Amino acid sequence: MALNQDDVAKVAHLARLAIDSSNTQAYADDLTSILALVDQMQTVDTQQVDPMSHPLDATQRLRPDEVTEADQRNLLQQGAPAVEQGLFLVPKVIE
Amino acid sequence: MIDLTLTQLADGLAQGDFTSRELTDAYLARIAEHDAQINSFITVTEDxxxxxxxAADARRAAGQASLLTGIPLAHKDIFCTQGVRTSCGSKMLDNFVAPYSATVVEKLDQEGMVSLGKTNMDEFAMGSSNESSFYGPVRNPWDAQAVPGGSSGGSAAAIAARLTPAATGTDTGGSIRQPASFCGITGLKPTYGRVSRWGMIAYASSLDQGGPMARTAEDCALLLSAMAGFDPKDSTSIQRGVPDYRSALDSPLSGLTIGLPKEYFGDGLDASVADVLQAAIRELEALGVTFKDVSLPNTRLAIPSYYVIAPAEASSNLSRFDGVRFGHRCENPQDLEDLYKRSRGEGFGAEVKRRIMIGTYALSEGFYDAYYRKAQQIRRLLTQDFLAAFNEVDLLLGPVAPTTAFNLGSKNNDPVQMYLEDIYTLGINLAGLPGMSVPAGFAAGRPVGMQLIGPHFEEARLLNVAHQYQRVTDHHQQAPAL
Structure with missing residues (x-):
């Protein structure tokens, strides 16, 4: 399937990626060639095959729903771009 | 000292031939002298x-040293190291100082190993040449025109250049084995779930696995014994005891049957690499191994399956880099969406953006069955191929990569050309199997690795074969002239 510049813009928006408009054709070409490679999968009949999400077919291990971690908010916020009174700052969302 | 293997260094420290401080100073001096050319380290933690x-010397004086106490190593910059920048090779995390250490790092710290610093890598481990790093490409110590392989290219190059005796690596589609092959060192990708992924920055969670890289199989056995084990913090960690990998090294190889997958020796394999592997097969035959031709009929589907599953998981994992909680944030965002988009657009490089977009596309509405589900079905077919082969043989042997290390700049403008390099390694990750690269010789002055592949949890058998092979060959002892 060939992707055009509009498709790239749509996917980039879904992924919340700003793409320089001078690069969208190059991305469209690259993604098209990758999808052509990937489309080799369609030559195989897999109707009777169960999808495999874990290489050992293991299921997710659960643990009791108990508090196990101490509060580390100050430590974990040290790397944040903008913090005030323990809150992460972002541009105003609601007017 | 710098020419000794990790095992020999352990003996030297135990006998008092040198101290950990002397050893560490020797490696730091060597990094200072040579790494400007190689660029294998992103961060050197001298102090x-x-x-x-x-501290390791004091621990030894107090009689509390373990085998690994005082031995230097380096960590791939994908492992979180408390108080030390953990960049993952990306501008996105150029300013990120990890607030905690990965389980693997903690385990090796507890052994008293000495971290020299963080090694260079493809950005977010996405690459096969180490050219996608924000910190610039790594040069192959054997030939400055050649790539070291990727994504653990810095770890492999640093070991080959004797800048560290060992390093950690991670392998999602070949990222330990292929750079080990290209740089002439020994590297092991364990069974999925064998080594904790906690604190290892996620690329493709159902494929990622950390493992040891060093000069010899014996060194890898020592390291794996310390790295492996159940970790409650990793929900995919396997609850299973860790064998003493070193004690299995000396088993004789007579009676062992190794399969040669015909799809791994067909068109596309460089003749000079095939010649090196044929010589290695003869050496192993002399040690009592029987070889048998086998087939992995779905091999060609490994690349398309992997390049859906890995980007799909990456697009989800990398959504955490949003410019809010850590990592790069753009200047003067207009609104929240602008903050997300420009922070990510500026923080990620081209290959990471390509994989995020492929993954986003594959998971977008209407395409799930055709891409992600289809890839997971093919993943099962590939796994069934391996399991069927292991009904006939104990292990498999093949190439790690179709060629020796290629030249810098020769493939990085064509992503599909780069992806085709991974044909012999991707299937092992999709099936969750252990695999390793063992130095088997040279072609035109560049190293060639042979790949050994085992059933799930048979790391000890892989290490055993590699160690017996290294007892009768000297490819792993060759050092590049710097």
Whole structure:
């Protein structure tokens, strides 16, 4: 399937990626060639095959729903771009 | 000292031939002298390395040393290291100082190993040449025109250049084995779930696995014994005891049957690499191994399946880099969406963006069945191929990569050309199997690795074969002239 510049813009928006408009054709070409490679999968009949999400077919291990971690908010916020009174700052969302 | 293997260094420290401080200073001096050319380290932690070395010497004096106490190593910059920048090779995390250490790092710290620093890598481990790093490409110590392989290219190059005796690596589609092959060192990708992924920055969670890289199989056995084990913090960690990998090294190879997958020796394999592997097969035959031709009929589907599953999981994992909680944030965002988009657009490089977009596309509405589900079905077919082969043989042997290390700049403008390099390694990750690269010779001055592949949890058997092979060959002892 060939992707055009509009498709790239749509996917980039879904992924919340700003793409320089001078690069969208190059991305469209690259993604098209990758999808052509990937489309080799369609030559195989897999109707009777169960999808495999874990290489050992293991299921997710659960643990009791108990508090196990101490509060580390100050430590974990040290790397944040903008913090005030323990809150992460972002541009105003609601007017 | 710098020419000794990790095992020999352990003996030297135990016998008092040198101290950890002397050893650490020797490696730091070598990094200072040579790494400007190789670029294998992103961060060198000189001060904390010297402190850790002195602590290790004190621990030894107190009679509390383990085998690995005082031995230097380097960590791939994908492993979180408390108080030390953990960049993952990306501008996105150029300013990220990890608030905690990965389980693997903690385990090796507890052994008293001395971290020299963090090694260079493809950005977010996405690459096969180490050219996608924000910190610039790594040069192959054997030939400055050649790539070291990727994504653990810095770890492999640093070991080959004797800048560290060992390093950690991670392998999602070949990222330990292919750079090990290209740089002439020994590297092991364990069974999925064998080594904790906690604190290892996620690329493709159902494929990622950390493992040891060093000069010899014996060194890898020592390291794996320390790295492996159940970790409650990793929900995919396997609850299963860790064998003493070193004690299995000396088993004789007579009676062992190794399969040669015909799809791994067909068109596309460089003749000079095939010649090196044929010589290695003859060496192993002399040690009592029987070889048998086998087939992995779905091999060609490994690349398309992997390049859906890995980007799909990456697009989800990398959504955490949003410019809010850590990592790069753009200047003067207009609104929240602008903050997300420009922070990510500026923080990620081209290959990471390509994989995020492929993954986003594959998971977008209407395409799930055709891409992600289809890839997971093919993943099962590939796994069934391996399991069927292991009904006939104990292990498999093949190439790691179709060629020796290629030249810098020769493939990085064509992503599909780069992806085709991974044909012999991707299937092992999709099936969750252990695999390793063992130095088997040279072609035109560049190293060639042979790949050994085992059933799930048979790391000890892989290490056994590699160690017996290294007892009768000297490819792993060759050092590049710097």
């Amino acid at each position: 904390s390395a010297r402190q850790a070395a002195e």
